């Protein structure tokens with residue numbers, strides 16, 4: 001937090017320092033109260049929430065400049081390829097998106113409006129859609145090749161090495177067909 005008058009404080013530097021210290025102590029106190037009352041997400045969920053604080057406004061700015069950003073997601077979930085193609089189509093319509101922003105918007109859309117058939121998707125698609133490592137995605141493909149199609153989430157979480165907590169975050173994107 002930056003106070004407008006902090007730069008040209010008319011009092012002695014020491015006094016200013018004390019005033020600023022008190023002000024920041026005050027705001028830290030407020031944050032602590034908030035943290036104590038809300039249940040903070042942990043681990044991967046917390047990391048994702050932090051990322052989302054950047055991804056969401058980016059998506060809203062890029063995909064909300066011609067139509068409402070809600071129109072981008074009203075049609076429902078799409079696969080990683082589906083979203084990539086949609087973004088390219090919007091670029092063809094004139095959406096001014098840098099390559100970095102394209103990647104951020106893609107990540108946001110896949111994370112919150114993604115769709116993946118875990119019985120047919122290739123490993124690279126599984127990795128992107130479920131936000132898991134290439135190693136875990138390969139293990140998934142190996143497992144279904146050896147044991148037949150996955151029938152539900154519980155079965156999917158049995159793939160050796162898979163972190164069920166990370167997988168759970170993408171559960172709504174998963175279909176078994």
Ligand code: HEC
Pocket residue numbers: 062063064065066067071072073075086087089090093094095096105
């Ligand atoms: C340059 C203007 C522009 C921007 C920026 C833009 N769109 Fe669009 N979008 C359009 C137009 C025009 C249509 C209507 C085209 C149609 O439905 O035939 C549309 C329609 C859509 C649709 C419905 C049609 C479909 O493909 O199902 C989706 C979804 C969509 N936009 C997603 C996005 C996303 C995601 C972004 C951000 C990457 C975005 N749009 C940014 C111009 C834009």
